[in-house]
Amino acid sequence: MICECGQREATIHEVTIQNGAKVERHLCEHCATKLGVSTDPHVPISQLISNYIMGKNLAVPSVGGEDKPKQTKGFAPASAPCISCGMSFKDFKEHGLTGCPSCYESFKARLGPLIARAHEGGEQHIGKVPRRALSSLSDMTDSKRLENLIGGASEREQRLEHVRAQLAAAVRHEDYEHAALLRDEITRIASMPMSKPSAQIEPTSGACEPTTTRDD
């Protein structure tokens, strides 16, 4: 078989899913390297990652970057597959495994209750957050990316509420050791960097920029 470039023998064969459809690719070593399919030891890790993403026609993911699938035309049909990996919710139900990180956003409404049930009602993550990502995004003016990582004011309030409820229960049961941990957690959440609400950002010079609005 000849490579897509039509010049050399294809030695690397891969199947990817783009927008829900299977795409077969047959590449020579040369083209594979260009598309990030190769594993040349001299290519830096960051390059491998961006090669891969470019090869898939996806946006380069940086933490907090917009890697969640965009809702097309208001709402997607309930049976719509994950935009990033093409998995359907039916596939998920069959094996109990999601296809990619974006699946969680794609199927949030249906996954949410299942997840809460599996975690004894737990619905909101508390505890460790990727440290380097958090500190690098906290220094940046791009509050949107920070918000995509740890959420905005409403997530923070949800987290605090969740921990406060646990704290009240711990105090009721006179479990003071646990209560102390929960107080620490409240302090930690409260001290987490906060993204500025996008509404307060000064409108930039004249242009009617399509501001990123959130509908939640």
Add this chain to the structure above:
Amino acid sequence: MNANDHGEPDHPSGAEPKAESSHDPAGGDFDPSHTPSRSIEWLKGEGDSSEVVLSSRVRLARNLAGFPFPPYASPSDRAQILEICRRSIDAAGSIENDATMRWIDLREAPPIERRLLVERQIMSRQHDRGRYANGEGGTDSPRGVAVYEPDERVSVLVNEEDHLRLQVIHAGLSLGQCMSEANALDDKIESIVDYAFHPRFGYLTACPTNVGTGLRLSVMVHLPALKITGELEKVRNAANDMGLAVRGIYGEGSQAAGEFYQISNQVTLGKSDEMLLHEIEGQVIPTIVRYEKHARLQLLNDQHVLLEDRVFRSLGILRNARMMQAEESLEHLGLVRLGILMGLVEDIDITRVHALLLQVQPGHLQATLGQRLSQAQRRVARASLIRERLTTT
């Protein structure tokens, strides 16, 4: 959605006795240089509450942002993920000065080496086979293990159900220590690659039962006295009620093997790392340890003859049998361990018993003897190894 409904990827479910009869684990080229001579952390028999707690283990499940999870990734995706993860682990450097990282590409590792890793509880049978719960993958699927020498206390599985699974094991009750070491390695890797993380669901994992902290804390306990006094079921039920999983030493379905159990959390979302640690290390395990110790004293004081009978019967079998299955030997080794701790058996060093827990496993048995053996040959060799280790001092 049940944490156990797809093959127990979290807990290396090692050499369940069934595996011994279903296939020959040491197929393929046999290399006696793999003979394990190192001291395995979880068999040291040291640390807090070591009479009851053999070892503590922490596992963090992590995934790269922007990449499909391994079960749903194409083989070439998996190859690229493998390369990125391997290099990130490499670049993260050693966790301490004297530790060196050994990388094992499981596509190329001989079956015996993979078998030894399973028996040493470094990787699951699922990772050995390379087969995912959705039926994808196989032995040639791109996946690997990074093991930190010399004590194998720290290891990272690449392309198991998640891109990265960081594990730290310590002897005795030592989850806090495990967790801080796992976190340190986690931070180093995260300084190189972006993790998939969600404001609400936390660290994202292939299976939604692991999201949130991605943290699994597990403790291996030995509860022979509770078994004899008939209170084991109560403890199991109490643990289950608290949302904890209780499994046999080598995973599901091997409960009878020596009364060694792994107790671990199932909830990972809605409780912080510290809370999970506090629940298990601060509350659950100390309670179980207290019950077991109480049952041991009760047996010693009130049912001395019964206790002696159980212990010496097992010792007699171990010292005299001419054929022995792995599961049976674990059962008797568990009782002899109890006898040593209760001061009934004085001429056996407990470290020999701990070492045998591993040496009787099919892969290790063959590695120790340096040759491939059929199942029937293994039974004879196992019995003779045990006789030798428990009679000479």
